[in-house]
Structure formats: structure tokens, C-alpha cells
Amino acid sequence: MTVLAPLHFADAREAAALAAFLTRLVHYDRAAAVRLQAGGGALAVFGRPPSFEVLAIRTARLVDAVDLDVTVSAGELLDGIEETAGKAVVPGAVTGPPWAGVLPPRSGWRPVEGLPGAAEMRGAVAAAVAEFRTRDEELPEERRTRAERDRIGREIWSRTLGATGLPLRAVHAAQSLGFLPPAGVEEGPVALFASGPWLRLRTPYGSVALRTVPMTLPVTPGR
Template identity: 85%
Template sequence: MTVLAPLHFADPREAAALAAFLGRLVHYDRAAAVRLQAGGGALAVFGRPPSFEVLAIRTARLEDAVDLDVTVSAGALLDGVEEASGKAVVPDAVTGPPWAGVLPPRTGWRPVPGLPAAGELRGAVAAAVAEFRRRDGELPEELRTRTERDRVGREIWSRTLGATGLPLRAVHAAQSLGFLPPRDVPADLLAAGPWLRLRTPYGSVALRKAPAALTVTPAP
């Protein structure tokens, strides 16, 4: 067993923010894992809340330059966060889920125009939730199955915001994880290769864009 030194945050409030993030992940999945990457005095914590189909990213500043790359239990890391002292004890490594091996790039991000303001993003999520509830309530009893309800949910949450290509499920994930800012705080949409990233001061969600459909034209 490798014993890792505790992580000391540059600001104790960052320990509390990390604990809140981990708590939300564990709420969705008690067995959630997170991948930790640290370098140059910064820490990035990656998680994947189920059903949203996105990666969630929370960053924090560290007091010291620490080199770290490990996948751990989100619950065990949450237990090791000491908010009062602004530090976190890193638990033993676990076997990472498949997503932990495919992370967004660190560099090469470019702005994507057209992202609505934070208030509009919240409104879009609220409207989608209301639509799902309405359509779910209208389902006849014989169609009130998990399969049909999942189909309705996928249809709604796969819709994109204008020409940005960002699906509503990414915005819903950001709101559910506490990443969406108040109305007067800006959010950014970035792209790098096949990845899209919704970034706010409170965290990011990233996802790989679906590949374009291949069109085959018959030979004359």
C-alpha cells in the first residue's frame, strides 16, 4: 500500500467546495470513483455522475506543487476532506472505471459562440424538466414503463442549445452538481477536437460530441 501525503489547499474554502462536489457525486452513485490529477500547484478532480453521460471536473489550488495521478473512491476521498484545516487525505487507489482512461485534453481549447446567459441556461433546464413531467403524466398506463420513460428523457435531454452543439443534459448536469452560476456570473463554452466543455467558476462538465453520421452515396 502506498501512503500519499495529504493535499493542502491554498484556500480552506476550496476543501469545502470539493467536499460539496464529492457529496453530490456520491448522492448519485454510492460507489462513484474519481480520478485525481495534480501538478504545478493545481488539482483537478474528474467524476462521472450516472445518467448524465458527461464528465464533471472540479479544480482547486494547492499550497504545494504536487505530482499526482490516481483514481480513488469518491466516498473515501470525501471522508478524508478536513474542511476546517483545508486539507484532504488521499485514500488508496482503486481500479478505475473505463471513463477514467479517456479524459478531455488539457490544452487546445477554443471558445464556442452562442452560449446563452446563465439565467437562460437555468430556464432551459426548468422548461425541459417541466416538459418531461408533463409528457410522463400523459403516458397511458400500458406505456408507463422504464423503457418508454427513458426514451422520452433521452429525446428531451439530447436536444442542443441553438447552434452550439451542447446537449441539454450537460446543462442539467452542471445545475445538479452546483456548477451553474448566478445570473450575473458568466459561463463559457469551449471546444477541443471532439470535446465540448461548459465551464463556470464553480466547475466544468465535458463530453465528447457524437461523430457525424456517415453518408454513403451509391456509385452511378
């Protein structure tokens, strides 16, 4: 297997934060892949946790201005991180999943008004989880199926946060991945941005992005 040159982070905390992010991704999907893009002394790591239907983005500062664009196994990258040394061995490339070829734009983002604070967003996620549990418990036995539970989940998590257009599933993903500042911690700036069909929720710990308009692939007429 081809192994790329190691990445050297600005400090050990950057390596630890990336390791924590990858650990959460692998928790949701042991076979998860991530796309790495590095340039100008910064690394961006893109992943897609299943069920949330969003892209998760974690950035890290690097010592060197490395140019890199590759898709790798999240688990193998996690195994190659040496937190105390502040470095990571980049494993060989893998065949990327479809989402890895459709990333959010790098520029053109404009602020979206109306986003509540982190505490209110945590409250919205907690209320949605409680509603799901209540509605699930109220299902009669003959309707207690995976399809019915998925339908309830889609209904709840597709609701938007106020007038922002941001679905609750994106906020749920941000909390589950450790991106929302936890209660009792100085929250720092949490903001929402839009660029074309994309929305991006950015926090001090990472971002989640999603398309508000599904991708349409060209159809080749049959012969």
C-alpha cells in the same frame, strides 16, 4: 490500504468546495470513483455522475506543487477532507472505470459562440424538466414503463442549446452539480469551448465536458 500524502489546499474554501462537489457525486452514485490529477499547484478532480453522460471537473488550488495522478473512491476522498484545516487525505488507488482513461485534452480549446447566459440555461433546464413530467403523466398505463420514460428523457435531454451543439443534459448536469451560478448570485463568466470531438462548459464553480463523437474501440477479428 496504501494512503498517499495529504493534499494541502490554498485555503479552507477550496477544501469546502471540493467537499460539496464530492457530496453531490456520491449522492448520485455511492460507489463513485474520481480521477485526481495534480501538478503546478493545482488539483483537477474528474467524476462521471450516472445518467448525465458527461465528465464533471472541479479544480482546487494547492499550497504545494504536488505531482499526482490516481483514481480513488469519491466517498473515501470525501471522508478524508478536513475543511477547517484545508487539507485532504488521499485514499489508496482503486481500479478505475473505463471513462477514467479517456479524459478531455488539456489544451487546444477554442471558444464556441452562441452560449446563452446562466439564467437562460436554468430556464431551459426547468422547461425540459416540466416537459418530461407532463409527457410522463400523459402516458397511458400500458406504456408507463422504464423503457418509455428513458426514451422520452433521451429525446428531451439530447436536444442542443441553440446552435452550440451542447446537449441539454450537459446543462442539467452543471446545474445539478452546483456548477451553474444560482439565481440572485453574481453570475461571473460562463463559457463554452471545443477541442476536437470534445465540448466543455466552464463556469466559475466547475466544468462539464463531453465527447460529441462516441469512442470507437478497436475490434480484434475472431480466429
